[in-house]
Amino acid sequence: MGLTETLARLAVRATRILVVEAPGQWQTRVELEQQMLRLGWRPAWTPGDADVLAVCGAPGPELAQLVERLWEQMPGPRVRAAVTSPTAVTPALNDAAALLLDTPAHRTDAQERAQKPQIPAVMDHGGHGEMGHHGIDHSGMNHGGHDGMDHTSHGGMDQGQPGDEDHRTMKHEDHHGTDHSSMNHGGHDGMDHGSHRGMDHGDTDQGQPGDEDHHGMNHSGMNHGGHGEMDHSSHGGMDMAPEGIPLAQGGEDRDGLGVDVLHLPLGPVLPFWPAGLVLHCSLQGDVVVAADAAVVDGGSHADGIHSRHSGLVPAAAVRCDNLVALLTLIGTQDLAARARSARDALLHGDPGGARGAVERLHRVVRRSIFVRWSLRGVLPLAPADLERHGLPDRCLGDAYDRVLSLVERVRAEVNGANPGAPVGAERVPWGMVPHLVTGLEIGTVRLAVASLDLDPFPAVHEVGHA
Amino acid sequence: MPENMPETLLTTVPAGWAVLAGMILCALAFFAAALDSALSARAEGAGRGGWLAPAWSTARLLRQRRRTVVAADTLLLRVGAAGMLGGSFLMVAVIPFGRWTLADLDVGVVWFNTVDVMVWALVWLAGWGANSVHGLVGGYRFLAHGLAYELPLMFALVAPAIAAGSLRVSDVAGAQDRLWFAVWMPVAFVIFLVGVTGFSVWGPFAAALGADVAGGVLAELSGVDRLVLQAGRYAFLAAGAAFSVPLFLGGGAGPFLPEWAWVVVKTVAVLAVLVWLRRKLPVFRPDRFLEIGWVVLLPAAVAQDLVVSLVVVWKG
Numbered sequence: 207m208g209l210t211e212t213l214a215r216l217a218v219r220a221t222r223i224l225v226v227e228a229p230g231q232w233q234t235r236v237e238l239e240q241q242m243l244r245l246g247w248r249p250a251w252t253p254g255d256a257d258v259l260a261v262c263g264a265p266g267p268e269l270a271q272l273v274e275r276l277w278e279q280m281p282g283p284r285v286r287a288a289v290t291s292p293t294a295v296t297p298a299l300n301d302a303a304a305l306l307l308d309t310p311a312h313r314t315d316a317q318e319r320a321q322k323p324q325i326p327a328v329m330d331h332g333g334h335g336e337m338g339h340h341g342i343d344h345s346g347m348n349h350g351g352h353d354g355m356d357h358t359s360h361g362g363m364d365q366g367q368p369g370d371e372d373h374r375t376m377k378h379e380d381h382h383g384t385d386h387s388s389m390n391h392g393g394h395d396g397m398d399h400g401s402h403r404g405m406d407h408g409d410t411d412q413g414q415p416g417d418e419d420h421h422g423m424n425h426s427g428m429n430h431g432g433h434g435e436m437d438h439s440s441h442g443g444m445d446m447a448p449e450g451i452p453l454a455q456g457g458e459d460r461d462g463l464g465v466d467v468l469h470l471p472l473g474p475v476l477p478f479w480p481a482g483l484v485l486h487c488s489l490q491g492d493v494v495v496a497a498d499a500a501v502v503d504g505g506s507h508a509d510g511i512h513s514r515h516s517g518l519v520p521a522a523a524v525r526c527d528n529l530v531a532l533l534t535l536i537g538t539q540d541l542a543a544r545a546r547s548a549r550d551a552l553l554h555g556d557p558g559g560a561r562g563a564v565e566r567l568h569r570v571v572r573r574s575i576f577v578r579w580s581l582r583g584v585l586p587l588a589p590a591d592l593e594r595h596g597l598p599d600r601c602l603g604d605a606y607d608r609v610l611s612l613v614e615r616v617r618a619e620v621n622g623a624n625p626g627a628p629v630g631a632e633r634v635p636w637g638m639v640p641h642l643v644t645g646l647e648i649g650t651v652r653l654a655v656a657s658l659d660l661d662p663f664p665a666v667h668e669v670g671h672a
Numbered sequence: 673m674p675e676n677m678p679e680t681l682l683t684t685v686p687a688g689w690a691v692l693a694g695m696i697l698c699a700l701a702f703f704a705a706a707l708d709s710a711l712s713a714r715a716e717g718a719g720r721g722g723w724l725a726p727a728w729s730t731a732r733l734l735r736q737r738r739r740t741v742v743a744a745d746t747l748l749l750r751v752g753a754a755g756m757l758g759g760s761f762l763m764v765a766v767i768p769f770g771r772w773t774l775a776d777l778d779v780g781v782v783w784f785n786t787v788d789v790m791v792w793a794l795v796w797l798a799g800w801g802a803n804s805v806h807g808l809v810g811g812y813r814f815l816a817h818g819l820a821y822e823l824p825l826m827f828a829l830v831a832p833a834i835a836a837g838s839l840r841v842s843d844v845a846g847a848q849d850r851l852w853f854a855v856w857m858p859v860a861f862v863i864f865l866v867g868v869t870g871f872s873v874w875g876p877f878a879a880a881l882g883a884d885v886a887g888g889v890l891a892e893l894s895g896v897d898r899l900v901l902q903a904g905r906y907a908f909l910a911a912g913a914a915f916s917v918p919l920f921l922g923g924g925a926g927p928f929l930p931e932w933a934w935v936v937v938k939t940v941a942v943l944a945v946l947v948w949l950r951r952k953l954p955v956f957r958p959d960r961f962l963e964i965g966w967v968v969l970l971p972a973a974v975a976q977d978l979v980v981s982l983v984v985v986w987k988g
Binding site for chain 2: 534537649
């Protein structure tokens, strides 16, 4: 027992925490990061690397479901920490440290939990928000080749269920999150529609009549693409889904080559990503060929939390935090550390120190040739693009221009300048993100999104400007 | 104590000494991890977790359970992860440690190159095996980086071999009794270090493990799988730094200290620079670095080879 005990005590010093930020819990998350740093603990980027699952704030139903799935994916020894407010951080971390040392409990946990990783039987929309571990689930679906498809031909299908008019009305953009096992919409040419009557829809979930966007369904192996070129008989075995994951189906990429399409949700639990934003991406290789944006829990949950917990947060601190994300994504560790210390100085209400930190940050970011090299040419936006997408003027130029203007604004705000235009006019509408990032490589997508200084839940800003 | 006849002085030790070589490599790898962690803690103002943090992280990963994801190719995943650690041991086998060596191959330089090319497969397997989009993207990112750094690295390895007229590592070290190769072929030396950073998936070449793909190849790894892959990266960095000593830094040559001590001192110095640079450089985006690799590094390495060849011919 002595060795186990010693190992546990050493291990706890290097604890890694997967931080889930419920919308509106910016302050709690930042406080958590500061306390983690004090202990020498580090953030985990994925559940696979996490010892502690820390949920900042009270998650809404969709996020709560995700948290459960993340919990299932943690290797163990694993501990949950509910961090309800900034003041709850220290006790929550102390509890987590104590619980991590409880080896017998972890042993029991390991025996009682599922011994094999599983895909939940019902995949709902929310299920996609996790970090892409099942990003290949829907690979069987090809959203690329919809152009020539005749949706009305589905009308002949008899699914024997009320509310199935949705096959005609459904928007295919909404198919992320659905999983239609063994349906083949592809081979219409040689296909006998009558045979659909015999299809087993047993494992699809149509419990909600009129569920128009089919969240909660299971269409594995579905191919909306290759009309007329599919050989239906080869699918006869229906063994297209080893362990429940359909094989990836091809689709034409930018160059007209057939490339597998993978589906990857970015967010809402993803480090250095705007809290609450979910971007459902269809990837070919590492290029995002289609995307669909949403906010977790429909954004409905956030306002209430704000009014209760948010204190006064300087807008400059929020901007510095966005800079931390961007600088971490391009991998300049020291610059990111500077931005973080500037953020923390701003939050600690130390005007002199904050000003110094921001000045230094401003200087090093402007001078860094590496920041320039990494960000030049990323998502260039001309004035016409801004107008078309309804973006504020600060988004003009490429990511490098935006990062400079961001640092510039932080500096102006710290030096007491007027924040400028009202917050509402400055906001980047998150619904525009899919239009901006489609066609980019995934690393570029991350840089592009970070450079937009997005905030899907801008209440923190408004408090800051008040 | 410059040595003129290295062949006669070099002793090939029995295979059992490989254990000691492995321990030295592990110590160097730990040094690299500790230095990196200390530099991180200082830059971020962490309250705890400096030099000893890698030991705690090791304890943590030893205590952590292995996990897999649905339909993961566990075998390939583990071959990739463990291969990183194993590969670094293969690499140090041909490095003379003072007057001792484990294997005095007459194609030692090619052996080094073979092992570093193996990393292509290992990183990709680890990324592929996890059956996760992030891992897969990470694995392919490494291949894209490999396309950019590997050919320049090969040509950089050629330069010392031409100058020494041998592919035997001890001959190359012995050929520098007057002037280190790092001094008169600096381009090859720098490109060699770029290559070492590359096959260690380190710093600027860590796009395969990038924050933008949630850790990429590492995203799904836990417990001992993660430990061996991470340890393998540090060990490869240490092995690459150690290989630069006979190749470019005169081997064990130096005043006062015994030869093996000079090998250690020089290795630690190169390793420290590589670790320190990580914090200063961004992660090179594979698409952007490809241009640098082919337009700048490759011609520079070939030009260096040409210069070295001309010098060798001229000196007769």
